Amino acid sequence: MFLIRLVVKNAFRHTLRSFLTILGITVALLAFGLLRTVMDAWHIGVEASSATRLVTRNAVSLIVPLPLSYRERIRGVPGITYVSYGNWFGGIYIDEKNFFANFVVEPESYLALYPEILIDPGQKNDFLRDRKGAIVGRKLAERFNWKLGDTVTLKGTIYPGEWEMVIRGIYDGARPDTDLTTLLFHFSYVDETMKKTTPSRAGQVGFFMLGISDPDLAGEISRAVDATFKNSQAETLTETEKAFQLGFVSMSEAILMAINLVSYVVILIILAVAANTMAMSVRERSAEFAVMKTLGFKGPAIAALVLGESMILSLAGTSLGLALTAPLAQAFGSTLSQYFPVFAVSRQTILLGLFSGLFVGVAAAAVPAWRVWKTPIAESFRRIG
Amino acid sequence: MPVPLSYSYRNLLTRRMTTALTAGGMSLVVFVFAATLMLAEGLRQTLVSTGSPTNAVVLRKGSETEVQSGIERSQASVVTTRPEIAVAPDGTAMAAREVVVLIGLPRASTGKISNAVIRGTDVKSLALRPQVRLARGREPRRGSTEVMVGKNVAKGFTGTQIGDRLRFGKREWEVVGVFDAGNTGFSSEIWADGDQVMRSFGRDAYSIVVAGLRDAGAYEAFQIGVEGDPRLTAETFRETRYYEKQSEMMAKFLRILGVSLTIIFSLGAMIGAMITMYSAVANRVPEIGTLRALGFGRGSILAAFLAESVFLSLLGGAMGLGAAAVLNFFTFSTTNFQTFSELAFKFALTGDIIMLSLGFSVFMGILGGLPPALRASRLQIVEALREA
Numbered sequence: 001m002f003l004i005r006l007v008v009k010n011a012f013r014h015t016l017r018s019f020l021t022i023l024g025i026t027v028a029l030l031a032f033g034l035l036r037t038v039m040d041a042w043h044i045g046v047e048a049s050s051a052t053r054l055v056t057r058n059a060v061s062l063i064v065p066l067p068l069s070y071r072e073r074i075r076g077v078p079g080i081t082y083v084s085y086g087n088w089f090g091g092i093y094i095d096e097k098n099f100f101a102n103f104v105v106e107p108e109s110y111l112a113l114y115p116e117i118l119i120d121p122g123q124k125n126d127f128l129r130d131r132k133g134a135i136v137g138r139k140l141a142e143r144f145n146w147k148l149g150d151t152v153t154l155k156g157t158i159y160p161g162e163w164e165m166v167i168r169g170i171y172d173g174a175r176p177d178t179d180l181t182t183l184l185f186h187f188s189y190v191d192e193t194m195k196k197t198t199p200s201r202a203g204q205v206g207f208f209m210l211g212i213s214d215p216d217l218a219g220e221i222s223r224a225v226d227a228t229f230k231n232s233q234a235e236t237l238t239e240t241e242k243a244f245q246l247g248f249v250s251m252s253e254a255i256l257m258a259i260n261l262v263s264y265v266v267i268l269i270i271l272a273v274a275a276n277t278m279a280m281s282v283r284e285r286s287a288e289f290a291v292m293k294t295l296g297f298k299g300p301a302i303a304a305l306v307l308g309e310s311m312i313l314s315l316a317g318t319s320l321g322l323a324l325t326a327p328l329a330q331a332f333g334s335t336l337s338q339y340f341p342v343f344a345v346s347r348q349t350i351l352l353g354l355f356s357g358l359f360v361g362v363a364a365a366a367v368p369a370w371r372v373w374k375t376p377i378a379e380s381f382r383r384i385g
Numbered sequence: 386m387p388v389p390l391s392y393s394y395r396n397l398l399t400r401r402m403t404t405a406l407t408a409g410g411m412s413l414v415v416f417v418f419a420a421t422l423m424l425a426e427g428l429r430q431t432l433v434s435t436g437s438p439t440n441a442v443v444l445r446k447g448s449e450t451e452v453q454s455g456i457e458r459s460q461a462s463v464v465t466t467r468p469e470i471a472v473a474p475d476g477t478a479m480a481a482r483e484v485v486v487l488i489g490l491p492r493a494s495t496g497k498i499s500n501a502v503i504r505g506t507d508v509k510s511l512a513l514r515p516q517v518r519l520a521r522g523r524e525p526r527r528g529s530t531e532v533m534v535g536k537n538v539a540k541g542f543t544g545t546q547i548g549d550r551l552r553f554g555k556r557e558w559e560v561v562g563v564f565d566a567g568n569t570g571f572s573s574e575i576w577a578d579g580d581q582v583m584r585s586f587g588r589d590a591y592s593i594v595v596a597g598l599r600d601a602g603a604y605e606a607f608q609i610g611v612e613g614d615p616r617l618t619a620e621t622f623r624e625t626r627y628y629e630k631q632s633e634m635m636a637k638f639l640r641i642l643g644v645s646l647t648i649i650f651s652l653g654a655m656i657g658a659m660i661t662m663y664s665a666v667a668n669r670v671p672e673i674g675t676l677r678a679l680g681f682g683r684g685s686i687l688a689a690f691l692a693e694s695v696f697l698s699l700l701g702g703a704m705g706l707g708a709a710a711v712l713n714f715f716t717f718s719t720t721n722f723q724t725f726s727e728l729a730f731k732f733a734l735t736g737d738i739i740m741l742s743l744g745f746s747v748f749m750g751i752l753g754g755l756p757p758a759l760r761a762s763r764l765q766i767v768e769a770l771r772e773a
Contacts, residue, residue, distance in 0.1 A: 014667075017660055024656035031649040038642075060553050061487040061500060063452055063725065064586065090453065099634075157449045160618065200589065233587070235555075250497040251720030251727075262646060265413050269650060272410035273657040279402055280664045332645075339638065 003301075007308035014281070018313060021277040025317025025360065026324070028270035029353050033325035034332060035263035036349040041333075041340035042249055042256060048177040048342075049241035051215035053113060056208040056225055057244075059235040065204035066234050068191075073228055079221045080210050084109035086187055087206030091154030091163060093144070100140055101341075102154060102183040104190045105209075113211045116174040123148065123169030131189050133168035137180030139341070141170045152183075159190050161197075181341040210238070267356050270317075274364035278310050282368035289372050290380030299373035306372055310365035311358075318357025322350055388681055388689035394696050396665065404697060407661040411701025411746060412708065414647070414654040419709035419742040421643030423732040424717060425636060427568075431730040432632045435569040436624030438601045439471075440513055443594040443611055446618045450631060450724045451485040452502075455590040460617050464594045469607040471599045473509065479597035481507035484583050484590075487726050488553045488575075490542040500726045501538055502574040503553070505582030513597050517571050522547045522562030527578055533562035535572040537729035541718055551575075554585030570628060573718075573729050595624070631724055651749055654701070658753025662694050666761045673761050674769025687762035694754020695747055702746025709742070710734055 012018045056074065058064040068085065075083050086105030093100070107128055111117060119127075119135060127133040136146060146152065150167045165185050173180055187205070195202040212221055222238035229236045239247075249256070282289075289302055326345050333343025397404045436442075443464050448454035456464070461482045471479040484505035489498040504510075508527065511517060525531035534545045544551060551558045558577060566572040583589065598607055608621045622630070666673070673686060709732075718729040 254719040
């Protein structure tokens with residue numbers, strides 16, 4: 001009991017230094033938490049993907065289209081329940097700065113494939129009936145202050161021209177990782193216009209989205225679909241939605257690796273700060289520790305005192321940092337919403353942060369504690385400040 | 386009378402462990418700071434030098450990138466007859482109609498698929514890009530399914546060595562050469578014959594027309610001529626500006642990330658410096674009293690401790706820069722979000738970055754050292770001496 005009180009008192013003997021050390025650890029843990037959250041945000045598309053959805057695209061590359069006529073042949077492959085299709089539209093709303101994801105899709109089957117898109121049945125009906133209708137995610141609607149019935153004009157980058165559409169629905173997500181920053185509108189709207197202006201580009205889709213009944217058959221069904229189009233005008237590549245999303249993530253692998261590396265550099269920085277504090281506090285008190293040893297305290301007990309002090313500082317900083325991570329991430333996420341549709345602190349991040357805090361506490365105390373343990377009494381008395 | 390500078394740096398030498406830990410923390414901060422700047426600078430250098438100021442790029446109106454663009458054959462002929470375009474020695478116009486497609490190739494390091502640019506070139510493509518020169522092998526013959534690959538492609542993707550065969554667009558393409566386009570985006574491309582590429586991918590429109598102008602000043606006239614022509618739905622850019630625009634999103638992302646990291650990290654480092662300096666002051670209270678009693682003024686005590694902190698941070702800054710300088714030998718390869726294709730660029734350490742990083746570390750040292758130095762300078766002589 002007495003020892004614990006001693007440890008706590010010692011930890012705050014230099015109020016200013018203890019306060020600064022705790023603050024340093026807090027800041028570093030905030031940085032660590034944010035970086036991990038950025039990494040998670042990158043993988044959110046992967047997390048949100050479903051095992052019962054497959055994506056079929058052109059085997060050459062995502063930007064090379066597939067003929068719409070493939071639809072019926074894909075439907076013929078056993079095990080497939082739904083076939084939807086669409087394309088990345090890549091339209092610009094007023095200015096490039098306003099970037100958000102927008103797709104043209106076959107709406108009825110698409111919404112059936114994505115049960116996590118929650119939309120009021122009345123709005124859904126309005127959207128399905130209006131060929132120039134669009135639905136948008138809740139966050140996107142809030143960003144531009146769009147209401148039902150508003151007219152939005154997108155400037156096409158892939159499909160030239162100005163495309164006018166009416167917001168018919170605002171959707172919510174059934175899961176926390178559902179992307180609420182997307183705009184969806186009718187494939188037929190774009191395709192019929194293309195038929196008139198550039199017929200060579202009509203009837204071309206960017207991807208087919210397949211619903212399957214049994215996720216265990218995903219590999220088999222993918223192979224069956226690809227085999228159907230082997231040696232045809234456009235060969236296909238079918239993969240699970242998860243693999244498809246992972247493909248996007250792996251493109252920015254280098255950046256992800258850098259972020260990952262940096263998040264561990266942060267831990268090293270706090271380690272340096274905390275170790276510095278502990279080294280100082282032990283050096284200053286070497287005479288005091290020598291007195292304790294003379295009184296009969298053993299080396300391990302004194303080392304434990306140092307360790308306890310370090311743990312108090314480190315854990316105080318860690319808990320403060322972790323507590324602040326969530327609000328800070330929220331602020332950060334709202335300014336970067338055009339890059340990251342979902343920005344939430346995961347439980348894993350919190351656990352990793354806690355673990356790092358423990359690690360820093362132990363590692364910072366290790367060398368000073370070892371020294372105190374081993375230094376002979378006489379030598380400790382001899383040293384000054 | 387000022388306290389000699391040697392007092393300040395010798396103090397750091399006496400507490401080696403503390404000095405090393407604090408400077409180590411600072412060096413990590415400076416390292417991250419410099420690395421981010423180097424990355425952004427490398428990206429900028431690569432994209433700006435990709436274009437040439439006398440070249441103009443013509444795209445379909447509204448398309449952001451070459452990959453999205455499409456220019457019909459008839460429109461392309463209209464563009465190439467503009468009078469502002471220079472005339473080659475053989476009497477033809479210095480213009481190239483090119484088609485650009487992306488294909489997925491497995492990366493050598495991870496085996497994962499990444500997008501590479503296939504540029505279907507025209508007769509004048511090479512002449513318009515003087516920075517592109519053949520490094521190994523030979524140029525592909527016109528009208529054949531031969532390709533040459535940029536040096537970053539040869540390095541970064543599997544199956545792209547001379548003699549290898551690539552399969553895309555339902556055909557096999559033989560790699561016959563490797564070209565070096567220096568530190569530009571072209572080094573991340575694969576060049577093949579334009580007509581063959583169009584045939585394989587079933588395309589009947591070019592992606593862009595590149596025009597070599599008589600001189601850089603002819604650009605305005607060219608732009609007005611092309612964009613005002615009712616037969617065309619096209620937009621023109623100076624080639625330099627065009628490539629810079631391609632990376633704006635990525636550059637912005639790197640900037641935001643770098644700035645936020647640096648701010649957070651430097652807080653940590655400044656706190657570290659502050660802890661060290663406070664303890665340096667606390668340990669030397671009697672010493673400071675003695676110095677004051679000897680006649681050194683408050684100002685010189687302040688300066689001495691501030692100098693100590695600045696030395697500490699400069700040491701950290703130099704260590705961090707040293708580590709960052711090693712990055713100069715590395716190439717960073719990632720997908721550009723805007724063009725969706727692989728782009729490799731180098732970390733570039735410039736004089737400006739060195740100055741900025743050192744300036745930044747000195748700034749951290751001053752901010753971290755000022756409060757303790759003020760405390761030292763305010764000590765009362767008698768009080769301080771009594772502690773001895």
